[in-house]
Amino acid sequence: MTSPHHLHAVAAAWSLQAARTALAQLARAANRRAADDLLAAASILRAPVYGTRLSGGGHGDPTTGVLLAPPTAHETTWADLLQRSTGRLDWLADAIRCPTGLTVGRIREHIPALPPGTVRLVARHLADEDAWVRAAIRQPRPVEPLTGVPCPHCGERQLVVQTAGPVDAWTVICTTGRLCTGAGCPCGMPGAVEGVAHIWRRADVLGAVAGAVPANTEAG
Ligand SMILES: [Zn+2]
Numbered sequence: 001m002t003s004p005h006h007l008h009a010v011a012a013a014w015s016l017q018a019a020r021t022a023l024a025q026l027a028r029a030a031n032r033r034a035a036d037d038l039l040a041a042a043s044i045l046r047a048p049v050y051g052t053r054l055s056g057g058g059h060g061d062p063t064t065g066v067l068l069a070p071p072t073a074h075e076t077t078w079a080d081l082l083q084r085s086t087g088r089l090d091w092l093a094d095a096i097r098c099p100t101g102l103t104v105g106r107i108r109e110h111i112p113a114l115p116p117g118t119v120r121l122v123a124r125h126l127a128d129e130d131a132w133v134r135a136a137i138r139q140p141r142p143v144e145p146l147t148g149v150p151c152p153h154c155g156e157r158q159l160v161v162q163t164a165g166p167v168d169a170w171t172v173i174c175t176t177g178r179l180c181t182g183a184g185c186p187c188g189m190p191g192a193v194e195g196v197a198h199i200w201r202r203a204d205v206l207g208a209v210a211g212a213v214p215a216n217t218e219a220g
């Protein structure tokens with residue numbers, strides 16, 4: 001089943017998957033740095049030059065405590081953020097009866113089977129989650145301008161391609177923010193729904209443009 005809600009949900013899922021991959025990389029890098037710091041600190045303490053200084057130390061030695069202290073408990077780490085995101089996705093997966101503890105990719109694969117009413121909510125959750133993760137990693141959702149191509153709805157050349165995920169999953173949105181008016185709207189979206197932001201498959205928009213090329217050539 002396809003509706004604008006389905007396209008929005010799948011686009012958000014691809015973007016979220018990429019964002020969470022970036023977040024997981026930050027978490028792994030931070031863990032490595034923390035482990036390296038501990039190893040470096042431990043080797044400094046073992047170094048002969050400090051041997052005399054630490055000889056009277058032991059458990060009460062404040063130097064040892066400071067150098068080997070783990071990150072303080074109130075410090076939010078990348079791993080914490082990833083864990084919170086995973087917790088919310090597990091809740092979402094459970095709500096749509098998709099196995100929990102799996103990646104966002106599994107939720108994405110489940111989207112086509114969802115009825116429009118459900119997928120509308122799923123799309124909003126995924127978009128919110130994507131925005132939350134992307135705010136944390138400071139990376140906006142990846143888009144590229146679709147230069148020179150008129151919007152199938154309003155005709156303005158302000159389309160962008162949402163480029164997360166594989167090319168055949170890319171979608172096009174109109175940045176003018178004009179919403180669909182539902183049945184009778186000239187947008188050509190499959191299952192047009194009133195009040196929804198316009199979204200098309202990239203292949204459909206480019207296909208429509210390619211189909212119009214002979215006319216454009218004659219005119220130009
Ligand atoms: Zn438009």
Ligand SMILES: [Zn+2]
Nearest residue numbers: 180181185187
């Ligand atoms: Zn429309």
